[in-house]
Amino acid sequence: MSARYLGQRLLQAIVTIAAIVLLNFLLFRLMPGSPERILLRNPNLSQQVVEATRARWGLDKPLIPDQLVSYIGSTLEGDLGYSFKFRGQPVTSVIADRVGPTLLLVGLGELISVFVGIAIGAYAGWRRGGVVDRVGSGVSLVLYSMPYFVIGMPLIVIFAAGLGWFPTSGMTSVGGGDRPFPDNIIDLARHLALPLATVSLGLIGQYSILMRSAIIETRSEDYITTARAKGLRDGRVLRAHAFPNAMLPMVTLIAINLGYVIGGAITAEIVFSWPGLGTLTVTALQSRDYPVLQGIFLLVAVSVVLANLAADIIYGLLDPRVRR
Amino acid sequence: MTAEIRGRRQWPLPKQADPAAPLLRVNNLQTHFQLGRGWVKAVDGVSFGLDDGEALGLVGESGCGKTTTALSLVRLLPSNGRIRGGSVELFGIDLVPKTDRQLDRYRWREISIVFQGAMNALNPVVQVRRQIAEPVQYRLNQSESASLKRADELLDMVGIPSRRLGAYPHELSGGMRQRAMIAMALACDPAIVIGDEPTTALDAMVQAQILVLLEQLRRDLGLSLILITHDLSVVAETCDRVLVMYAGRVAEEGPVSRVFTEPRHPYTRKLLGAFPNIRSDRRTLETIPGEPPDLVNPPAGCRFAPRCAQAMPVCAGTLPPEVSFDDGVRVACHLFGTTA
Numbered sequence: 001m002s003a004r005y006l007g008q009r010l011l012q013a014i015v016t017i018a019a020i021v022l023l024n025f026l027l028f029r030l031m032p033g034s035p036e037r038i039l040l041r042n043p044n045l046s047q048q049v050v051e052a053t054r055a056r057w058g059l060d061k062p063l064i065p066d067q068l069v070s071y072i073g074s075t076l077e078g079d080l081g082y083s084f085k086f087r088g089q090p091v092t093s094v095i096a097d098r099v100g101p102t103l104l105l106v107g108l109g110e111l112i113s114v115f116v117g118i119a120i121g122a123y124a125g126w127r128r129g130g131v132v133d134r135v136g137s138g139v140s141l142v143l144y145s146m147p148y149f150v151i152g153m154p155l156i157v158i159f160a161a162g163l164g165w166f167p168t169s170g171m172t173s174v175g176g177g178d179r180p181f182p183d184n185i186i187d188l189a190r191h192l193a194l195p196l197a198t199v200s201l202g203l204i205g206q207y208s209i210l211m212r213s214a215i216i217e218t219r220s221e222d223y224i225t226t227a228r229a230k231g232l233r234d235g236r237v238l239r240a241h242a243f244p245n246a247m248l249p250m251v252t253l254i255a256i257n258l259g260y261v262i263g264g265a266i267t268a269e270i271v272f273s274w275p276g277l278g279t280l281t282v283t284a285l286q287s288r289d290y291p292v293l294q295g296i297f298l299l300v301a302v303s304v305v306l307a308n309l310a311a312d313i314i315y316g317l318l319d320p321r322v323r324r
Numbered sequence: 325m326t327a328e329i330r331g332r333r334q335w336p337l338p339k340q341a342d343p344a345a346p347l348l349r350v351n352n353l354q355t356h357f358q359l360g361r362g363w364v365k366a367v368d369g370v371s372f373g374l375d376d377g378e379a380l381g382l383v384g385e386s387g388c389g390k391t392t393t394a395l396s397l398v399r400l401l402p403s404n405g406r407i408r409g410g411s412v413e414l415f416g417i418d419l420v421p422k423t424d425r426q427l428d429r430y431r432w433r434e435i436s437i438v439f440q441g442a443m444n445a446l447n448p449v450v451q452v453r454r455q456i457a458e459p460v461q462y463r464l465n466q467s468e469s470a471s472l473k474r475a476d477e478l479l480d481m482v483g484i485p486s487r488r489l490g491a492y493p494h495e496l497s498g499g500m501r502q503r504a505m506i507a508m509a510l511a512c513d514p515a516i517v518i519g520d521e522p523t524t525a526l527d528a529m530v531q532a533q534i535l536v537l538l539e540q541l542r543r544d545l546g547l548s549l550i551l552i553t554h555d556l557s558v559v560a561e562t563c564d565r566v567l568v569m570y571a572g573r574v575a576e577e578g579p580v581s582r583v584f585t586e587p588r589h590p591y592t593r594k595l596l597g598a599f600p601n602i603r604s605d606r607r608t609l610e611t612i613p614g615e616p617p618d619l620v621n622p623p624a625g626c627r628f629a630p631r632c633a634q635a636m637p638v639c640a641g642t643l644p645p646e647v648s649f650d651d652g653v654r655v656a657c658h659l660f661g662t663t664a
Contacts (some may be wrong), residue, residue, distance in 0.1 A: 221444060222439060223446055226437075226439060226445045226446070229400050230432045230459045230462075230463065231427075231428040231429070231431030231432045232462055233428070236462060240450075241447050244450070319448075320449060320494070320495075321494050
């Protein structure tokens with residue numbers, strides 16, 4: 001991969017992030033509802049108090065340029081402002097508290113489903129029409145087409161409410177996080193099991209379906225016939241020739257999904273009351289918490305852009321044709 | 325000739341081989357493809373032989389079954405293809421009843437293939453020298469470094485400069501890729517190399533270079549060559565014998581010098597007439613009216629009869645038997661039914 005290719009990708013990423021910052025600012029100000037009403041929570045306040053509050057939070061100044069300039073300035077300094085809802089707390093710390101649980105849930109889910117989904121998809125595509133293909137592709141399609149809450153709710157009904165094997169919601173039992181060493185991990189794992197299964201199942205469906213079609217496409221390529229003509233074992237033809245080529249389109253997809261990891265699987269987090277970025281987004285939306293919403297959207301957008309940058313770099317390493 | 329060429333082998337003959345048996349004898353080969361409406365009889369009763377060091381040209385129009393015939397030898401057929409009859413005897417071993425796993429022993433080590441348009445026949449994400457080294461490492465169980473060394477020697481042998489050793493397929497020109505493909509075909513020192521239109525996608529100069537290379541390698545290494553092409557001039561230049569196919573059957577077969585100077589089958593005559601000759605001042609080429617028959621339900625008699633100017637009543641109802649002549653030519657045509 002040349003420095004020029006890398007430089008182009010980097011420049012592209014920077015321009016995109018700049019556009020995102022601008023859009024991020026405007027988008028939430030176009031939303032109906034006013035923050036001071038929610039801040040004060042009292043419909044019977046005098047106009048004077050409302051005005052004073054607006055002035056204190058800088059809401060009386062014009063959107064452009066004053067509010068925009070101060071927004072960009074402080075964003076560059078790493079200051080995302082203070083939450084309206086969680087009074088006094090900086091947005092950065094509100095978000096930082098929620099990043100860990102989301103990374104744990106969705107990150108682990110991605111990891112599991114990348115391996116399992118690609119393995120199932122590759123095998124199903126290679127042995128098209130076989131048992132794994134027929135059963136696996138059917139199940140995958142059903143999982144892929146179901147939103148997380150549709151996968152999650154039956155799991156709660158059966159394994160939490162019915163069998164009572166796992167807790168229904170949350171990340172820890174009351175005081176569970178403070179227990180001595182293996183107990184706190186076990187407590188976390190019991191809470192993690194169902195939401196993780198939900199996220200993984202949905203992603204496995206997606207990855208296996210796409211990997212299957214990528215493998216089927218490469219299977220009919222001439223170089224596969226060449227590999228067979230060489231008298232190589234079937235497994236070697238798959239591993240050394242079909243798989244690396246089928247992975248090319250998968251890399252982009254996985255990287256883009258990784259970008260969304262940080263945004264959390266909103267519906268999965270809501271169903272299981274998982275204290276991650278997804279639930280935070282919903283709370284912030286409900287309370288018109290502009291600074292927190294901006295912070296979350298900025299974080300998600302920047303991670304998608306960075307994940308795409310990573311995809312371009314990995315793609316460049318895997319496919320010699322883009323290395324120039 | 326045979327003993328001398330087999331003496332040069334770097335690797336022993338397959339265990340079941342009969343050292344006295346001819347190199348390749350194909351008898352009454354029938355390869356059919358299953359379609360929704362029935363079996364396409366793409367190859368239907370083809371017989372031919374190939375001796376050590378010999379070059380055989382397989383010619384005929386598109387869809388006549390020449391590639392299917394060649395790929396049937398090591399059963400590289402699409403999933404709906406079946407060999408439904410006949411035998412393929414290599415050193416006296418019939419390959420048709422072998423399982424795929426058993427057949428792997430013969431693929432590439434005995435019969436290798438130079439595919440047409442080497443762009444897609446080479447894996448785009450693997451270095452060319454690694455693709456050449458692969459059969460050496462995995463089929464001959466050589467170490468990785470020994471395999472790569474062998475690959476580099478082969479690339480040198482086909483005239484690819486050593487500074488291009490680390491190249492990927494897209495970094496090479498069409499001619500270079502075809503050379504690399506030839507190097508790959510030679511990796512396990514095979515007895516037979518099948519060239520599936522190896523020069524089709526190349527311009528005339530490069531085409532000539534590739535043919536000279538093949539000819540030189542055949543002489544130096546004692547290879548036997550099956551050259552599939554629709555370019556009759558390529559056959560005239562490089563082959564000892566030619567097999568003309570029509571609609572899945574042999575029309576005519578014999579020494580190139582005989583068949584091209586004195587074509588007997590009406591189809592061969594038409595085929596030679598349809599080929600432009602640079603030295604003739606004729607401006608229009610002959611064409612053959614009509615189109616090849618539907619191979620799901622081929623005509624009962626001679627398959628060329630519907631398009632043949634010399635067709636007789638017998639042609640429509642009875643398959644013409646193959647008739648052999650003293651000069652080594654064999655023809656399947658009712659015109660010659662009584663002269664033999």
